[in-house]
Amino acid sequence: xxxxVFHKDCPAxxxxxxxxxxxxxxxxxxLLAHPRRYHELRAVVAGISDKSLSATLxxxxxxxxxxxxxxxxxxxxxxxxxxxxxxxxxxxLTPLLDWIRANAEEITARRTP
Amino acid sequence: xxxxVFHKDCPAxxxxxxxxxxxxxxxxxxLLAHPRRYHELRAVVAGISDKSLSATLxxxxxxxxxxxxxxxxxxxxxxxxxxxxxxxxxxxLTPLLDWIRANAEEITARRTP
DNA sequence: CAGCATCCTATTGGATACTG
DNA sequence: CAGTATCCAATAGGATGCTG
Numbered sequence: 001x002x003x004x005v006f007h008k009d010c011p012a013x014x015x016x017x018x019x020x021x022x023x024x025x026x027x028x029x030x031l032l033a034h035p036r037r038y039h040e041l042r043a044v045v046a047g048i049s050d051k052s053l054s055a056t057l058x059x060x061x062x063x064x065x066x067x068x069x070x071x072x073x074x075x076x077x078x079x080x081x082x083x084x085x086x087x088x089x090x091x092x093l094t095p096l097l098d099w100i101r102a103n104a105e106e107i108t109a110r111r112t113p
Numbered sequence: 114x115x116x117x118v119f120h121k122d123c124p125a126x127x128x129x130x131x132x133x134x135x136x137x138x139x140x141x142x143x144l145l146a147h148p149r150r151y152h153e154l155r156a157v158v159a160g161i162s163d164k165s166l167s168a169t170l171x172x173x174x175x176x177x178x179x180x181x182x183x184x185x186x187x188x189x190x191x192x193x194x195x196x197x198x199x200x201x202x203x204x205x206l207t208p209l210l211d212w213i214r215a216n217a218e219e220i221t222a223r224r225t226p
Numbered sequence: 227c228a229g230c231a232t233c234c235t236a237t238t239g240g241a242t243a244c245t246g
Numbered sequence: 247c248a249g250t251a252t253c254c255a256a257t258a259g260g261a262t263g264c265t266g
Contacts, residue, residue, distance in 0.1 A: 005139065005210055008160040011217035013135075019213070021238085022126075022133040026118065038248050047121040049240050054249060063220050075247040076246085085216065092212035097118055099205035100132070103198065104124035107176050134258085151228050162260050167229060188227040189266080 018063055023048060023056045025093055028065060028082065032090040035081035065089050131176055136161060136169045138206055141178060141195065145203040148194035178202050 005012040018024060023045070030036065030044045042053055057080060060066035065086030071077035082090055118125040131137060136158070143149065143157045155166055170193060173179035178199030184190035195203055 005213060006143065006157055006159055011221040012213050013160075015213050015217045015220050016135050016138065016210075019209070020133055020135040020138060022129050023239090025129065025133060030119065042248095044119055046119055047126075050249070051241090051251095052239055055239090062225050064223050064225075065220075070248095074246095076249090078248060085220070088212055088216065092208040095205040095208050096132070097129075099201055100118060100125050100128050103201065104128045107128050107178075107198070108124040110177050112175050112177075136259095155228095163229070164231095164261090165259060168259090183228095187266090189229090191228060 015063070018059055019089065019093075021056070023052050024060060025097070027053070027056050028060060028086060028090045029093055029097060031066065031080060031082045032087065032094075035079050037077060037079050041080065060086065128176070131172055132202065132206075134169070136165055137173060138210070140166070140169050141173065141199060141203045142206055142210060144179065144193060144195045145200065145207075148192050150190060150192050154193065173199065 004010055005016055007013065019028075026045045026048075027041060030041060036044065038053070041057075042048060042050070045053070048056075057066060057068070061068055063085075064083055067081050067083050067086075069079045069081070071079065117123055118129055120126065132141075139158045139161075140154060143154060149157065151166070154170075155161060155163070158166070161169075170179060170181070174181055176198075177196055180194050180196050180199075182192045182194070184192065
């Protein structure tokens with residue numbers, strides 16, 4: 001089965017690998033509400049470094065989930081937005097983020113050390 | 114805001130870090146349908162090593178998402194299942210897995226090299 | 227069967243400095 | 247502003263061998 005994430009070496013496994021990192025999840029979600037410029041993203045996704053942000057954005061572009069638009073003028077203005085495909089991915093991520101928001105405190109509080 | 118995944122050093126960010134890896138996602142999902150024993154998990158989650166599987170299971174246990182039960186007899190039989198909390202997490206992951214299953218081929222096909 | 231210990235390599239990711 | 251380049255530290259993760 002081609003879409004079986006449990007099978008090695010299948011496309012689904014590869015895509016999961018791209019989306020599974022915490023940075024991709026956060027960046028994609030940050031773009032869901034509306035497009036953002038590079039420095040906005042760096043501020044919104046607190047703690048991400050330039051290197052990780054640009055690497056994550058490149059990876060998301062290559063997968064066709066994020067669109068990069070360069071504006072006119074000096075200094076350059078670059079805006080990132082989710083594509084139609086990316087919107088679907090981000091939507092699929094919101095239940096996870098919602099669940100984490102709701103349960104994070106309980107988990108960290110009860111954690112067995 | 115305590116549950117804000119976009120804020121550094123908040124519980125939500127930490128929990129996201131635990132769940133974000135591909136192994137945690139797959140293991141948790143593999144346990145959603147029904148409990149499984151160690152060797153079943155290793156077979157179902159194709160490609161995972163003993164080291165990564167046991168590390169993932171330990172992490173999920175510490176977060177209270179997975180329960181480990183040791184059976185009687187020799188050789189030992191150890192069964193893993195999702196807790197109530199873990200069931201919620203796994204449920205929050207299914208939209209993501211479903212989306213990946215549905216779109217993985219399109220993504221890998223159109224990938225800009 | 228269900229793992230842990232060890233060794234090793236590869237990838238991730240932060241800090242810093244620099245550029246068009 | 248929007249990155250890229252470089253260096254380096256930390257982590258992930260595979261292979262192998264061993265144990266109760």
